Amino acid sequence: MDLFISVLITVILLRIAWKVWKSYQRHYLIHRAVKHEIRQIEKKLKFWEGEPERQYELLKTVYNTVLFDLYPKVKISHRRLEKLIHKEMNRIIKQPARSTLFQIYQLLKATLVVILLFSSFFAVEQTIRDFKSFATGTLMNSYKGTLDSEVAREINGVNPKEKEESAVQPSGTSLKETADDNKQKEVNEPKEQANSIYQLLPMNLYPNQVSSTEELGEAMAYHMEQLDESFTIQFVGDAATFNQATTDVWEWLDQNQALWISFYEDASLQYIDYGTHFNLEVSISYAVTTDELNELYQSVDDILLDMPPGLSDYEKVKYVNDYIVNNTVYELDSKESPYTPYSILLNGEGVCNGYTLATWLLLYALQIKNLYVSGNVGEELHAWNLVKLEGEWYHLDTTWNDPVYTGVFKWLGEPTYDYFLISDKKMKEDHEWNYELYPQTALKSYPYTE
CATH class of the missing domain: 3.10.620.30 (C8orf32 fold)
Structure with a gap:
């Protein structure tokens, strides 16, 4: 029980220290960026004093510049970053005294991080002492024979790559068939005025084969339109083409699928190389619900x-x-x-x-x-x-x-x-x-x- 409590205290202290540090670091980056950009336009702001619309246009440029620069660096949602930048600009411009107090508060955060780290150091020491005092023999005996030997051999004999292959076989066949059917309907049926936007859905069709940046973008847009949070795309091509496509696809989406990019918050891409093709596993979070x-x-x-x-x-x-x-x-x-x-x-x-x-x-x-x-x-x-x-x-x-x-x-x-x-x-x-x-x-x- 003592060991469990020591570990728990250590984890809690480190967790709190990490959160406080990230909060301090985030504010530091935002404050420094906003302060730097406002310093560049101080003379212009004074020149247009009494002209709120002119000043607003100048500050809007500051806002957009800071947002563009910080979004890749600050690992939070786009919406939350917007609010933090907006609050910081208001403090610096409209409430300088409050801005100073807020800076002092942030320094106290940094001090708290140092205190928490020192406390964590002592908690780790206590955890090590408790672990050493734990009966090694009892620990070994508690785990001895808990796995049946046949089960253990089965677990050890699993080929991880085979397991991954079976787990990520693309389920896109039906999607492609649906896309083909829709494209065929477009060819055979005359264009009529839609009575509802629902008649025009889906907006994007799944490509017959994914082997280029454009086709990869089309496949991703198809899933993003449905707000799919995880999906697999089979990419046919060599490693160089695949790497180039996955590098350029976000720029292509930004250029050609701005609607869905506006709802995108974060994404991660992983892949499995099968030699003749790649299975690209995509995970996406959205700023909008179904x-x-x-x-x-x-x-x-x-x-x-x-x-x-x-x-x-x-x-x-x-x-x-x-x-x-x-x-x-x-x-x-x-x-x-x-x-x-x-x-x-x-x-x-x-x-x-x-x-x-x-x-x-x-x-x-x-x-x-x-x-x-x-x-x-x-x-x-x-x-x-x-x-x-x-x-x-x-x-x-x-x-x-x-x-x-x-x-x-x-x-x-x-x-x-x-x-x-x-x-x-x-x-x-x-x-x-x-x-x-x-x-x-x-x-x-x-x-x-x-």
């Missing part, structure tokens, strides 16, 4: 149900633009993650990623082809849509079509159309993107008339 995803789909149906009948494709695009602008507030500190369409369509708040994905989802439900574009405005990351209308592509930025108001006026303002179905030439005046990754637009913007 019920929330169904809520999102239902909201799309409800929104489009209110749309006037008989609209042209142009009028449908305008309806989507107006709906999002009239029902959304640009808000970084939103109830849900501001980067998802869920926050936009269910809570009416979010940032450019959410605006763009909500636009994409509504246009997809209307069967109007559109793309998610990732680019930047100045040094700030930004996102918007490319919409295909009457055979030509056009830019649509619902975020920038939404007038920015704050305080009690944040829900006011009519939709604007400065970034409604415009050409590359017009968009290039203040937006930047990788032109090689996206189709060229029509030479002139689409004429807008009331």
Whole structure:
């Protein structure tokens, strides 16, 4: 019993020390990063004193930069990191005295870690003494003969690789067959206007064979759409191709499957090499539940149900633009993650990623082809849509079509159309993107008339 108590105390002390240390380290990284970025714009903040909207744009850049830099380093969820950065910025800018007190509190945490480590050292010493005093002979006898010899030989004779192979045989055959059936239906059946987004599901189909980055991305997107938390993909190819595909797949998903990446929180990849192919075991956690995803789909149906009948494709695009602008507030500190369409369509708040994905989802439900574009405005990351209308592509930025108001006026303002179905030439005046990754637009913007 003494040994058990010593071990328990040691584990508890080390566990507490580790948690306190991680909390201190996390805050230290966030505080240092935010402080550094704010120091870079101090003169600009003073210059725009009295102009809250200008200052907000500067601080938004700080927020995005810190979030982008720290997310790979700080092993917490995207949503939690957003809240911590937001609180730290408020303390530094609005409550300097509170920020100083908070720093003192963090130093006390570091001191507590040192105390806990010393206490753990003494607890370990006590554990060793208790273990030595434990009767070795009694310990050996307590385990002697507990395993039947035949059972022991069976356990020792198991080939671990054979066990792994039997456990991870791909169950994707039925998925591929389903995908083939769906593709065949697309070929044989004429395109009809969907009455519900549920008629368009699944959005992604499982590829016939996974042997490239694109096909691996398609297979992962198929599972991510269903919020599968663990699944196996069979990849056919040599080691170099497989390694390249698993390295590039996240960039491909970010470029081509932005909707599902917005719900992604964390993932791990493991594989088994069979010589002729690889079994890739994927584990993913999501920031949205199945019920929330169904809520999102239902909201799309409800929104489009209110749309006037008989609209042209142009009028449908305008309806989507107006709906999002009239029902959304640009808000970084939103109830849900501001980067998802869920926050936009269910809570009416979010940032450019959410605006763009909500636009994409509504246009997809209307069967109007559109793309998610990732680019930047100045040094700030930004996102918007490319919409295909009457055979030509056009830019649509619902975020920038939404007038920015704050305080009690944040829900006011009519939709604007400065970034409604415009050409590359017009968009290039203040937006930047990788032109090689996206189709060229029509030479002139689409004429807008009331």
